[in-house]
Amino acid sequence: MKIRQIFLLFALVAMSSFSFATEGSNLHHEAQEQSSHKKPYEPKTLSQLASSFWETTGINAIIDTNDGEMTSDPAGEAKERPMGAFESSLGRIIMIAIVFLLFYLAIAKGFEPLLLLPIAFGGLLANIPLAHMAGPEGMLGVIYNMGIANEFFPLLIFMGVGAMTDFGPLLANPKTALLGGAAQFGIFGSLVGAVALGFDLQDASAISIIGGADGPTSIFIANRLAPDMLGAIAVAAYSYMALVPVIQPPIMRALTTKEEREIKMGVQRKVHRLEKLFFPIVVLMLSILILPESTPLIGAFAFGNFAKESGVIDRLSDTMQNSLINIVTIFLGLGVGSKLAADKFLVLESLGIMIIGLIAFGAGTAAGVLMAKIMNKFSKEPINPLIGAAGVSAVPMAARVVSKVGAEARPGNVLLMHAMGPNVAGVIGSAVAAGVLLSIFK
Amino acid sequence: MTEVNYIAEALKFMVLGMGVVFLFLVVLVQLIKLQASLIQKYFPDKAPITPIAPKIGSEDRDEEQRRVAAIIAAISEYSKNK
Known part of the structure; x- marks a missing residue:
């Protein structure tokens, strides 16, 4: 440690062995009696002070790989272990570089900044040496234990999304809901892929849910089926959601012809207010009968939507879709980001998760588009196959992407409302798929 | 213990999962249509x-x-x- 020696030498030469004899030691004694666990203070030379200060600097923590620093885990000491040489040095630097890349994507490219920015900043904080922010007493660890480890935040997000969602487009053209079902092929197709890669069935199920493109659902499932992989799964799910505008369009263009992309869709019928009011109840009843496992998600979603459509508790529904979901988004982002710590994220599994997640996402998009092509063949009214891509449930990002690609093919062709149908059906579909996976491993 | 073919298991999950998702959505679509026709019948738009x-x-x-x-x-x- 050359730097350290130079530093020490400097300190030594400058003030050779000063000793700070403590004055006011009476005061000190009293304080000691009050808190008996406090270590008795021993006089230190300035050089000792300087060297112990050096030990606590971040520079030293990164350079000195054998300092026995522990990893931090919100679950407490039971899950902590000494950091490896790579994790505490180069790994951290790599993760911080990744975090900066995420900042760039969020700010300059505008990819879901609401999610990406808090996650990335959480990742930055989690990689700070010695501060143990992701530990049970650190800020990130507290947030994590408060709402992610017990699946609370994902449900609150679902509530808010329910309160924001207008089911009108789905009610006006109900058969587009099937597109939201087809896109769930991404989940089950990549489940097979993950098993082929060597993940066990339970882990594979947790990973493949990324294909539903639904952050809250992914967290919910990962928590139940593979809590150790939650971080990588959540990060993969949210980063792919953020990358919807990058991942989806090439797949959509590859699977459709120009004529298909140019298809115009008719005007949607007007939806009666009562239809919208009853819809969340119908969905909830159906899921109670078929799949109670999925009711935590669908229940929260239905509550949010019912609050909105009832029209009598606008104050509450306004809170759900604005202030509450904003607060939870901050917490969720930081909490998920805490799993971007080098010791958690830079493992081979994460790479597998990222790859399978990408495949899952692509397969979901492709299945939705293909299903829409088939429906277009058999349907009386024309269906633009592009709207199938919105079947992955990233609301409303996927629908916006569909609209954009549609407008590229034929300027003035607005598919947004038509794409919202499969989009919101995708949310229901992925919650159902999640319920099926949970029921298998019950 | 017999050797378990995990890929076959995963394929079975797929059949079950897609089946349930589609069943759910098909029933949902029918319910939406039924609901729409009932509402149109009894509460016609003013x-x-x-x-x-x-x-x-x-x-x-x-x-x-x-x-x-x-x-x-x-x-x-x-x-x-x-």
Whole structure:
């Protein structure tokens, strides 16, 4: 440690062995009696002070790989272990570089900044040496234990999304809901892929849910089926959601012809207010009968939507879709980001998760588009196959992407409302798929 | 213990999962249609509010009224989509 020696030498030469004899030691004694666990203070030379200060600097923590620093885990000491040489040095630097890349994507490219920015900043904080922010007493660890480890935040997000969602487009053209079902092929197709890669069935199920493109659902499932992989799964799910505008369009263009992309869709019928009011109840009843496992998600979603459509508790529904979901988004982002710590994220599994997640996402998009092509063949009214891509449930990002690609093919062709149908059906579909996976491993 | 073919297991999950998702959504679609027809039957949409205009009478006003109705419909459609 050359730097350290130079530093020490400097300190030594400058003030050779000063000793700070403590004055006011009476005061000190009293304080000691009050808190008996406090270590008795021993006089230190300035050089000792300087060297112990050096030990606590971040520079030293990164350079000195054998300092026995522990990893931090919100679950407490039971899950902590000494950091490896790579994790505490180069790994951290790599993760911080990744975090900066995420900042760039969020700010300059505008990819879901609401999610990406808090996650990335959480990742930055989690990689700070010695501060143990992701530990049970650190800020990130507290947030994590408060709402992610017990699946609370994902449900609150679902509530808010329910309160924001207008089911009108789905009610006006109900058969587009099937597109939201087809896109769930991404989940089950990549489940097979993950098993082929060597993940066990339970882990594979947790990973493949990324294909539903639904952050809250992914967290919910990962928590139940593979809590150790939650971080990588959540990060993969949210980063792919953020990358919807990058991942989806090439797949959509590859699977459709120009004529298909140019298809115009008719005007949607007007939806009666009562239809919208009853819809969340119908969905909830159906899921109670078929799949109670999925009711935590669908229940929260239905509550949010019912609050909105009832029209009598606008104050509450306004809170759900604005202030509450904003607060939870901050917490969720930081909490998920805490799993971007080098010791958690830079493992081979994460790479597998990222790859399978990408495949899952692509397969979901492709299945939705293909299903829409088939429906277009058999349907009386024309269906633009592009709207199938919105079947992955990233609301409303996927629908916006569909609209954009549609407008590229034929300027003035607005598919947004038509794409919202499969989009919101995708949310229901992925919650159902999640319920099926949970029921298998019950 | 017999050797378990995990890929075959995963394929079975896929059949079950996609089956349930589609079953759920097909039933949902049917329920939505049923609900829509019931609501249309028992709670038909109130007749669209006719634009307030001078009493219907003279035939030469008919054209004028239709124009006003179209303008109001366009404005309400526009402000709804905002």
